Amino acid sequence: MAKTAEVPQDLESFLVSLLDLGAVEVLFCPKFLSEGKVAHALIPKEGSRKGLAPLFPFMPANGGKAVSQFTLEGPVDRPVAVVLRPCEIRVLVELVKLEQANLDNLYIIGLECGGVYPLEKMTREKGAAHLEAYNQALKEGQVPQGIREVCGACDLFQPMGADVVVSVIGRDRPQLAFLTGKGLELASKVGLETRRGEVFTSQSQALLKTKAANRAQLLSSVKERVKGYQGLLEVFGKCIGCHNCSKVCPICYCKDCFFESATFDYEPISYTQRLEKKGALRVPMDTILFHLGRMTHMATSCVACGMCEDACPMGIPVAQIFKAVGADVQELFEYLPGRGLQEELPLTTYRPVEFTELEE
């Protein structure tokens, strides 16, 4: 149970009221560029509020990464409400731990998330064409057809770490839940009467079960497919090495990615010597190493948002694979990325006695 209120009109007008009534000075929210095309935007008090699209089911960039762009050098100097999906909040928390973002002065409005469609659907077709079916599915607590594979298997769609939660699944009109002191401060500044109620509907709780089953199914099918060196080649063999997947990955924040460094420039002899042992050598080398190496760097923090898979021109199920490997390594360290700031990144901490089965 929490302090809740229905949105007065719709979610957009609630967000505008945050600006108008001085609860915050800036709003960070997806906004329509043109019909059916959306991008994240920072909107000041006196700015253009037309075409707010907080619930439009597309993710042009992981919003957590977008927030790190304006908080990397330090906290924002005035109150900003940021509208984020659950995996975007989790990214933001990870980026704070990685010293790439700052939460001060931010009010997090977390959306209960029905998933997002692959970006291709926004660029090639009218994104809005899918809206009706999407909203219907949400109302009924179903998984909308055609959303990102990882979204269909996401059982963390009820946001954690939000000041205000916007519940939409199983409802005609979104409901707000004010979960923290900061959240309640917003409610009182815009003069919303709250009453005690459940944050999520029973449809949402049922969907949680469906999605947990989908998740288990996805993890096992990925492992079936990407098994051994043959399986690895089957899936990543067609990779063209563009590194789009890491460029759009919100967790891969490094400005100079290790895998684009001179470490992987070799002397001619490295190539010719290898030929003495192999019938042929793929050039450039290290296409597969990049993926396995990237996993070792960031799979502990992968939130399975699906950006990488959307950005892959070769249709490689990158996010599904990272989700599956991420699940294993996160379980190993009993770590859930984005669950809390107090949980330390697995590779920058240790316990004096652990993993004794590895020691000899």
Added chain:
Amino acid sequence: MSEPFEPKIVGFLCYWCSYTAADLAGVSRMKYPPNLRVIRVMCSSRVDPVFIIKALLDGADGVLVAGCHPGDCHYQKGNYYARRKVALTKKILESLGLGPERVKLSWIAASEGPKFAQVAKEFTEEIRRLGPNPARAEIFL
């Protein structure tokens, strides 16, 4: 006729301990198999998981990471981090069915020449049982 299988093992040995132990085993003329190709590192924590994976993708049959015993790292905590990195690497290999048993972690102090010889011997035997790394056969890796 193909040649009998001789494992090739890459050993990342910490300068302050395991590397000295290997040296000691050598000068004391202890017997251990010559399958280990030694790479000296300044601390076991210097071994980025990417090094281990690179060795395996390039066809190494096994990878040994050896450092100072817990509590004895020259840089205080390096080996604790190394243990996590090896655990992570093995888990990723396991997830993808790439043979985590080809990677081994061992604590060998500078004075433990005999232990070094024994680890080298046992690990070589273990890898011999496992057979050649299947990555060797894949030209597109």
